Amino acid sequence: MKIFFDGGCRPTPGTIELAVVVRGRATILRDQGFGSGTDAEWLALIEALRTGLSLGAEPFVLLGDCAPVIEQANRRARARGSSDDHLRRFLELAGERQPAVRYVKRSQNLAGIALQKLHPR
Template sequence: MKIYFDGGCRPNPGTMEVAVVAAGQTTILRDLGQGTSSDAEWLALIHALTIALTLGTDFVLLGDSADIIGKANGAVKCRDAGRVYLKRFRALAGSPARVRYIKRSQNLAGIALARSHVR
């Protein structure tokens, strides 16, 4: 199953929000505290993993933050404040989770998050 995730904040840094699209359902969480766009992307990835684990099926997590995905996969060294998020992600995953990069235009969670701001 493909599970899409995206996080953001307005302004950056600012109030964080995340979106996850899984099994045809979109979940948007707002007002997740103050942070940076990187913090929000980590929170989105962790929330996507939480949803994936509750669905109990084979899954791949898809997002458009190459930096966060590289760190989650161990391809990029995590030297910043993201280490706390990485530790939380790995503890939740148990075994290595499949996390892949996709273009912003293909990220259903990012599209949903952007559309939720159109009034």
């Protein structure tokens, strides 16, 4: 199962909003605190993980378009500052079941597309 995630804030830093899309259904969470774009991406990834875990034993992959967060979640890059805190929360939530976290282009990220619809140009 594919679970798409994306987070953002306007302005940056600013109020965080995030989206998770699974099985064609978008869940958008607004007013998720104050932070940077990176904080928003981490919170979206953590929400996507919660969503996947809540759906049961079916294997899932988490798909997002923020390469630095994905590299850190996969332990291929060092997380510093608030990213380190977010990584610890992510790993604690994942437990023994380390989910696949993969990069997709912005144009293919259904969660990013859902967030973009909130802010037409």
